[in-house]
Amino acid sequence: MAETILVLEDDPAMQSFLTTLLKSQQHQVLSFSAGLEALQCLVTQPVDLILLDLGLTDMDGQDWLQQLRNWSETPVIIISARHSEHDKVQALDNGANDYVTKPFSAAELMARVRANLRKVSSNQQVxxxxxxxxxxxxxxxxxxxxxxxxxxxxxxxxxxxxxxxxxxxxxxxxxxxxxxxxxxxxxxxxxxxxxxxxxxxxxxxxxxxxxxxxxxxxxxxxxxxxxxxx
Structure with a gap:
């Protein structure tokens, strides 16, 4: 069964690239640019992984991540142009599972996606x-x-x-x-x-x-x- 990945990215070109890349690897993709809309979707539509840009149209990605972690353990990979150590540490402290800085290669991103999906699979036992x-x-x-x-x-x-x-x-x-x-x-x-x-x-x-x-x-x-x- 194909895994479902939610992409939360406000840049249309990057959102399109990520969606195309993930679909080429047989993943189902849900794409959003607004944080609130994505959170509302996740209430009723469970996903296996989230790719999150920190710069959203309606809120800061760090705040979005904190809200998500109040009720969900879905793994999150941060994809951001923010390179500072402070941003990375803050994201990880807020519950991110991984952090990829832009620009990045498709091969690197997919390797991280596969690694996090393997962790999800291993954690699905009752x-x-x-x-x-x-x-x-x-x-x-x-x-x-x-x-x-x-x-x-x-x-x-x-x-x-x-x-x-x-x-x-x-x-x-x-x-x-x-x-x-x-x-x-x-x-x-x-x-x-x-x-x-x-x-x-x-x-x-x-x-x-x-x-x-x-x-x-x-x-x-x-x-x-x-x-x-x-």
Whole structure:
């Protein structure tokens, strides 16, 4: 099945080039020049990858990316004439997966597109433990087949633990991945959200079978031979 790629680019010539290039590689393409219109489309039309120019007709691309990341993990490759390290770092901090500066070759861009699509494919498995399932594509969590509402932070912590099942993650590893590196050394943030996750997902939150505490270190999602002891 052909992957769908959204192109958000305000320059008509570049938009046409990208659309033609992607279609020549058998991708389906949705093209926009306005950020708001693209966001509205994404609400009802899921895509596999986004190519984003930072200079849009109605808003700054950095702001657009921040809005997207409030509810979507769709991979984003920035395509921009902005070469400064500050712009690149800001885009990556805002959730971009890759950054390509103009001018670029078609071969380089397609290599980056393929790399990011491979990551999407590898992340499409449904994770589970006990009676809990998490679907990273639809960003849904269920328990005994019933939907469970998680906040964005709770979901991000759970997904991180599930992708590292049976591996101990330190407080700072979780803080860095979920909140950002400026929040390290605030273990109380993790404790509060782990308590909420246990309330929602464990049969006995006071004696969790899966969401385990590693005293003085961090947390681990115990999948192999899960028992009821702390």
């Amino acid at each position: 994770f589970s433990f006990g009676d809990v399932q998490l679907d990273p594509v639809s960003r849904t969590v269920s328990r005994n087949t019933q939907p469970v509402h998680l906040t964005k932070t709770e979901y991000d912590i759970l997904l991180l633990l599930m992708r590292n099942a049976d591996k101990v993650l330190t407080h700072n590893q979780i803080l860095s991945q979920v909140w950002g590196k400026t929040y390290i050394d605030r273990p109380e943030y993790v404790r509060v959200h782990m308590a909420q996750l246990r309330q929602k997902l464990e049969a006995n939150p006071a004696a969790p079978s899966y969401l385990k505490t590693e005293p003085g270190v961090g947390y681990r999602l115990k999948v192999a031979n899960a028992g009821s002891s702390l």
